[in-house]
Amino acid sequence: MERSNPLPLYYQLKEVLKQQIRAGHLAPHTAIPSEPELVARYRVSRATVRQALTELVHEGLLYRQHGKGTFVCEPRVQQTLSELTSLSEDIRRRGKRPGGLLLVSELVRGSETVRERLRLLDEEQAIRLVRVRTADEVPIAYEVDYLPYPRATGIYQRARELGEGSLYSMMASEGLTPYIAEQNVKAALPSAREAELLRIPPDEPGLRVTCTTFDQTGSPIAYSEVFYPGSRYEYMVTLRVAKS
């Protein structure tokens, strides 16, 4: 707890607790120190402690029980959301090595669907990225991404880095921070081109997933269409169920 540190105290406390949990010093379903205890140990006010704990609860690391204490969540609850929305992370989680080949990076007008999803104005264009994603060198998905131009100019310039990097993290570093994703999943047959690039029979059904990503204000920042051949990849989604 460094008061000279520019990072907020509640944030520092969060990091300390996260580390203790990740290091295994605090096992799942065991209680962490009580709030007054944390107040005394780290010399901060209770409000500060509660802000740290409340955020960790929202992030799925802790849960509270009135009158009993604050407990550590199971790893399954801890690893929620973001990791599984990224294909590369999911591949890594399954013990495989993610990779990718950027086939196309261009500016296009975009189909009506694309323009609608990205709410493009008349004069605006879309950046189109086409990739074949691989796991241990085996092609497992054909992905086409569209981003609004000129808003995502930085992405267009850095497209070459997308070999194995994550598009989402590059977007975040360009100020396009994903907040909500809407996904639509259908069973479908591959197009001729998809079958060829993924090296699958043209009659092997797979999943066609379209995904529109929005930032915190609800503005669309990306639209993607992905084909996953049925024999190569199982599509996983983890989501937190809202309260009310």
Added chain:
Amino acid sequence: MERSNPLPLYYQLKEVLKQQIRAGHLAPHTAIPSEPELVARYRVSRATVRQALTELVHEGLLYRQHGKGTFVCEPRVQQTLSELTSLSEDIRRRGKRPGGLLLVSELVRGSETVRERLRLLDEEQAIRLVRVRTADEVPIAYEVDYLPYPRATGIYQRARELGEGSLYSMMASEGLTPYIAEQNVKAALPSAREAELLRIPPDEPGLRVTCTTFDQTGSPIAYSEVFYPGSRYEYMVTLRVAKS
């Protein structure tokens, strides 16, 4: 703002703001009154105002911008998460009437997969519910749910009410509150029985979605397997992307 009301002040304030947003008095992307303004108007402390606002931000109704103000989210961001995890809600959202037919409600030992997912102990059983879900009387999904027994005894007793009701809301009322859901989606062909009940050709591919639901502590409270024929239903998922 009734101080005699047993409901907390921050909660009452949340409800007031929610109502104003839903009623359209506060349009998307417009600023709500500032925090000092709310303090004065509702005669509560700033901490109380901030607790209300922070929760509404987490619920996707508001977003904050440092130095500028607090703004109303777009409806698309507001209607996140829970509603779309419920098939009935999704059907309703598309302007169709949800329905369902409960085919089976029984106690079983369950396959290894089921027992593993629900972490059943040797002597424990599973409640098995089989349903055909409909939209405007058209069958759109074949769903098999498993719940831990005896933990979900109440569900077993109330199974008949599941005609059109939501299993999730019934679970919540029985103290089995869903918190996290893990879904796995595959393209697949229907079984003979599914094809017959859904009245689809046996070679029409669809989606096979398995879903394990956990409560806040990470204990599994339900496991389900659903088949959606490709021609009848598009599977939708909306999720919030985690920050870090």
Added chain:
DNA sequence: CAGTGGTCTAGACCACTTC
């Protein structure tokens, strides 16, 4: 500069759990 939200304090009282 004034106004906004972001962080923080030092208290207080209450409701729930356990013994």
Added chain:
DNA sequence: AAGTGGTCTAGACCACTGG
């Protein structure tokens, strides 16, 4: 009764935004 988290107050100072 003692300990836990849940709610609430009345202040304070800071960082960011806009004119």
